[in-house]
Amino acid sequence: MEDHEIYAAVGEDGFRRLVSAFYRQVPTDDILGPMYPPGDLAGAEQRLRDFLVGRFGGPPRYVEERGHPRLRMRHMPFAVTAAARDRWVELMTRALDDARFPAGADALLREFFAAVATMMINRE
Numbered sequence: 001m002e003d004h005e006i007y008a009a010v011g012e013d014g015f016r017r018l019v020s021a022f023y024r025q026v027p028t029d030d031i032l033g034p035m036y037p038p039g040d041l042a043g044a045e046q047r048l049r050d051f052l053v054g055r056f057g058g059p060p061r062y063v064e065e066r067g068h069p070r071l072r073m074r075h076m077p078f079a080v081t082a083a084a085r086d087r088w089v090e091l092m093t094r095a096l097d098d099a100r101f102p103a104g105a106d107a108l109l110r111e112f113f114a115a116v117a118t119m120m121i122n123r124e
């Protein structure tokens with residue numbers, strides 16, 4: 001399996017379930033909860049979903065609406081410490097466990113999230 005084939009393998013519904021399982025855990029999380037906009041969690045959920053859909057072979061809605069991702073830059077306003085990075089990956093790992101994607105898609109996504117999350121660290 002290659003990155004751009006993941007959307008075909010898990011579908012729009014797969015990404016919807018994954019991102020929804022991630023965000024379900026955010027409000028009560030002691031590190032991540034306070035970082036996300038309390039009044040716009042649904043918007044945050046949609047931005048992550050649209051980004052992932054486009055990144056993995058689906059319609060490019062994120063780029064159409066938000067432009068070039070520039071994820072590291074967009075995360076600068078948030079204090080992404082190593083602890084926040086580890087927690088983010090932990091929540092996403094749980095969401096992937098719930099989603100039960102085909103093995104090839106699952107492995108690529110786990111690797112991707114771990115690597116990108118490490119790149120987002122921007123504070124000691």
Ligand code: HEM
Nearest residue numbers: 035036044047048051066074078080084085088116117120
């Ligand atoms: C490392 C830990 C991370 C933390 C603490 C974090 C936190 C946040 C926060 C607080 C936001 C603002 C929510 C909003 O959209 O209103 C955000 C946005 C976003 N994050 Fe993360 N994030 C992390 C890692 C990641 C990773 C690994 C990805 C990609 C796989 C990602 C993708 C995004 C995207 C696409 C947005 C929306 C950007 C925009 O268009 O404004 N984040 N993140």
